Amino acid sequence: MENGAAKPVIVAIDGPSGTGKSSTSKAVAAQLGLSYLDTGAQYRAITWWMVTNGIDIEDPSAIAAVAGKPEIVSGTEPGNPTITVDGTDVAGPIRTQEVTSKVSAVSAVPEVRARITELQRSLARSAEIGIVVEGRDIGTTVLPDADLKIFLTASPEARAARRSGELKGADVNATREALIKRDTADSSRKTSPLAKAGDAVEVDTTELTLPQVIECVVTLVEEKRAGK
Numbered sequence: 306m307e308n309g310a311a312k313p314v315i316v317a318i319d320g321p322s323g324t325g326k327s328s329t330s331k332a333v334a335a336q337l338g339l340s341y342l343d344t345g346a347q348y349r350a351i352t353w354w355m356v357t358n359g360i361d362i363e364d365p366s367a368i369a370a371v372a373g374k375p376e377i378v379s380g381t382e383p384g385n386p387t388i389t390v391d392g393t394d395v396a397g398p399i400r401t402q403e404v405t406s407k408v409s410a411v412s413a414v415p416e417v418r419a420r421i422t423e424l425q426r427s428l429a430r431s432a433e434i435g436i437v438v439e440g441r442d443i444g445t446t447v448l449p450d451a452d453l454k455i456f457l458t459a460s461p462e463a464r465a466a467r468r469s470g471e472l473k474g475a476d477v478n479a480t481r482e483a484l485i486k487r488d489t490a491d492s493s494r495k496t497s498p499l500a501k502a503g504d505a506v507e508v509d510t511t512e513l514t515l516p517q518v519i520e521c522v523v524t525l526v527e528e529k530r531a532g533k
């Protein structure tokens with residue numbers, strides 16, 4: 306880099322649902338002045354568009370045929386991450402039970418992944434100071450040259466308890482089953498499954514508080530930046 310400007314730092318955070326990826330990534334990015342990208346929100350947004358437009362979710366070729374149609378735009382400010390589809394704010398609608406139950410099928414379609422991966426790489430390239438990108442395949446496929454890769458894990462019980470707490474009184478057992486079903490689908494798909502990159506640092510968050518996880522990741526990023 307010219308004029309002594311630091312090279313942008315790219316951080317990839319992957320892991321199953323409820324391990325703390327979004328909360329940790331947002332806080333780390335805010336603390337270090339980096340951009341933030343929630344790639345799950347992008348897959349949810351394209352799923353919302355498919356559902357809204359009556360595309361048969363059971364038919365991968367129908368999904369593939371229209372994968373290039375919706376224009377998905379992500380705002381990467383950690384204090385205010387936004388997501389629009391064809392100019393419509395979909396931050397609320399992408400979190401419904403219907404979208405959550407269909408997103409794994411849509412995101413398994415290679416044409417969908419190719420489209421969204423391209424968007425993700427372009428956003429990462431344009432981050433001036435750096436970016437924290439969270440998802441399932443960031444360290445393995447989207448940004449294999451990331452400066453730091455973290456893989457968050459937690460027991461299914463801890464993850465279900467966290468998620469059902471968010472869903473205001475949702476049954477913990479039903480939430481646990483739904484999480485396991487989605488993780489199994491995400492881990493077993495052919496194209497770019499949920500997986501830990503060989504060079505990722507694994508952090509088990511089961512017994513850690515959120516501030517402890519944030520501190521751990523901030524320290525790892527700072528060590529990387531210091532060239533340790």
Ligand SMILES: Nc1ncnc2c1ncn2[C@@H]1O[C@H](COP(=O)(O)OP(=O)(O)O)[C@@H](O)[C@H]1O
Nearest residue numbers: 322323324325326327328467471510513514515
């Ligand atoms: N270490 C932790 N301990 C307790 N609760 C946590 C922890 N990490 C995250 N949470 C809570 O669990 C829920 C899911 O976290 P989130 O960051 O959305 O996970 P993910 O993005 O991996 O699905 C949120 O309500 C969050 O506040």
Ligand SMILES: Nc1ccn([C@@H]2O[C@H](COP(=O)(O)OP(=O)(O)O)[C@@H](O)[C@H]2O)c(=O)n1
Nearest residue numbers: 322323344345346348408409412440441442
């Ligand atoms: N990089 C990514 C991120 C999400 N996804 C898909 O998008 C879904 C929703 O991701 P999310 O991060 O919003 O899920 P939560 O764990 O926050 O519920 C996942 O279950 C995957 O099917 C993916 O395939 N690849």
